[in-house]
Amino acid sequence: MASSMTPDLSTLEPILERYGPQGRTRLIPALLEAQKIYGHLPETVVEAIGQALRVPLAEIYGVMEFYTMLYQEPTGRTMVRVCTSPPCAQKGGRAALQAICEHLGVAPGETTADGAYTVEEVPCLGLCDHAPAALVGETPVAQVDPGDPACWIEAPQETPLGLVGGSHRWLTARCGVIEPTDVEAYQSHGGFAGLRRALLEMEPAQVVEEVTASGLVGRGGAAFPTGLKWKFTAAAQAAARYVVCNGDESEPGTFKDRVLMEGDPLAVLEGMTIAGYAIGADKGYIYIRGEYPRAQRIIAQAIEQAREAGFLGRGILGTDFNFEVEVRSGVGAYICGEETALFESIEGKRGYPRLKPPYPTTHGLFGKPTSINNVETLCAATWILAHGAQAYRQAGTEDSPGAKMFCLSGDVAHPGVYEVPFGTRLGDLIEMAGGVAGELQAVLLGGAAGAFAGRDQLDVPLSFEGLKDAGLPLGSGVVMVFNQERDLRRTLLSLAEFFAHESCGKCFPCQLGTRRQLEIVEKVAAGEVAEVELEALRDVQYTMTNASICGLGMTAGSAIGSALERWPDIFRNGR
Amino acid sequence: MAETIELTIDGKKVSVQPGTTILQAAQQVGVEIPTLCYFEHITANGLCRLCVVETAGVRGLQAACVAQASPGAVVHTRSPAVDRARRTILEMLASTVDLSETPQVQALMADYGARPERFNGAQPRRPPLIDDNPVYIRDYGKCVLCWRCVQVCADDAQYAYAIDFGGRGFQTRIATAFDKPLTETTCVFCGQCVGVCPTGALKAKREYLLEQGVSPEEVFGLTRLQGKGKRSRRGPRPEVS
């Protein structure tokens, strides 16, 4: 284990032989496998990987330094990651972190002397419905008890999928109902009907038309029309095209994609396959955040099952359409949810967003036309192909057709994923989750990159147009509830910390601005901010919003800025 | 021959070839836009955003060094929005980096009325100076992260790949593999990085020593590259056992 010992490279050989010929795109998978063997990434191991994959050492080091889940120093045999993002913090996440550290005699980031555990404080693990949550090794653990830390690290109990509700259980119909990777069960519950219809009854262009007619827009946050994205990708001249499914889901407060990947993985794969057929791609990648080992495992199993049953691979459903899906793991970087940073990561690089244009539809993964879609978007496409665009438009509003999955967390009686038609009142959605636990203070919509709504906004309809009129974002569907007991300044500090931690550092406005924002919000939290500093904060947020390269910087000041506008007094004296 | 593009920059009509950046178009009509990371023969990455401009009807601000001129665009290179962003970037930069050897940024700060002291108690980046080879010193307290050195060392010129990045976000830094001395890397001491560095973060050792008051004779002795550690191999270094 000790870093002074020369690692035995022979265990690594088979991995290098397998990955070597594919070159740089295998860098992160190779580093992850090496890390499994050696517990961290010793220099000699990294050199061997560089030789085999032909990647310069300085660039590998750059990659290792970028991602938080790649370790240069030995770590414990079990990683204990405790979430302290707002919904978990509300329910005792910090106390749980402190308890586990005291129990093990380490500080966050440290490893126990016997090499058994490393404890880390981490942002949202996508388990907000199970707050306070932790990831122990590869096991997601719910409601960790600060009073009994030994229990949940020594015998971690795997969390169940979580609560799924709502009036329109379209995409979530099978979640928690069938054995997730059972192809038979999937089919008897309507699975693969969409793929059958697409492949056997429709031309690719008709599939694109059907999705366009449904009015489906992307669920990853940017709300781009999915049909149009597919059309542009299909139209781009190229020898190869790719489908990418974005399962990075690292926006604090978001866990709907996890529920879909773990609860109905075959629907995700079906959506990718339909997309592949529509745009003329025979290869898809699904990029799943590193903190979702269970989703990765379930998706990998589902791929095997689907391939065995002939729903992936060559000649799908007896047609001449071929499609393969490969799973890629994230390695601890929120920015890799941004589509072009995600491509860079698959290509084996630091997760730096690219300049746009050109857009992914013409220059995406490996420089080829790529349609990148969110997990929920692809599941919606699966549903639309099975039931038709008209059926989809039966729910929702004229301008926001269909249903949407919302992630309710924080001070609601029953946190979970709720699938409801667009246009549902915010207050009704909260009621569906059992109502506010306590007296309502604020709702954070859209996640860390979102904005705060106040008590006076419960009548806002959750549709694109309704939210726009109210000056609120839909984002990825986060509805984080805060009761009157909560110190919002603590929440603002947590958001500021998150962005400072996650900025990639490429462009100056965000690289510097997320840091300056944090420093000022630290003063706010300490109750000692000067008026000129609030002015400076507004300038920083303005500059990040308007001059940054990518969406991270553009939204890094959004939630805090919305609070500053709505509740200036909180910034001055905490109330 | 593709059709030319007509646009307006600060009220002046310009016609340019497709693919021309707003920065280049502005130069054609004598409109000056400030730049920092941009350098003509190096891949432009649009990092510093000091070159931002405002285009009527377009959301946000565009980095002129990478944004292409579009037909009919009405571009403003000085407006309250542009000035607010530029001033704030300058202030954030000056409260982070030692700009004492970057006179063009100091001039901009005066121009835009930048007051970095607004960020009272801001954390600066001041890593210790690295003096690990006879050819040049690295004083990253002065580094603005323009990426030029990394790019000339890699695909933009030398293909030596001796330096890349460490950390991320505010903690980003220019680093060798495992932060080793340059003499233990693939650096070929071509000096191109020193040549393109706009801030004095990379400096010829001779110049540095003379500034420190070392006599010219001594400087000569201290800056001879003795072959050791000099590698001319391209790409990853071979396994040395």
Ligand SMILES: Cc1cc2nc3c(=O)[nH]c(=O)nc-3n(C[C@H](O)[C@H](O)[C@H](O)COP(=O)(O)O)c2cc1C
């Ligand atoms: C910082 C950042 C993080 C993002 N994270 C995600 C993510 O985790 N999942 C996702 O689907 N989209 C994410 N996006 C949006 C993607 O860039 C992209 O718009 C989306 O994957 C497109 O899919 P859609 O059209 O189906 O929404 C993120 C964007 C930014 C700027």
Ligand code: SF4
């Ligand atoms: S906005 Fe932030 S995350 Fe996006 S490129 Fe700039 S520094 Fe990176």
Ligand code: SF4
């Ligand atoms: S060392 Fe100089 S050239 Fe390199 S990134 Fe820093 S400022 Fe730019």
Ligand code: FES
């Ligand atoms: S898992 Fe803790 S906030 Fe999401």
Ligand code: FES
């Ligand atoms: S000069 Fe244009 S972004 Fe730096």
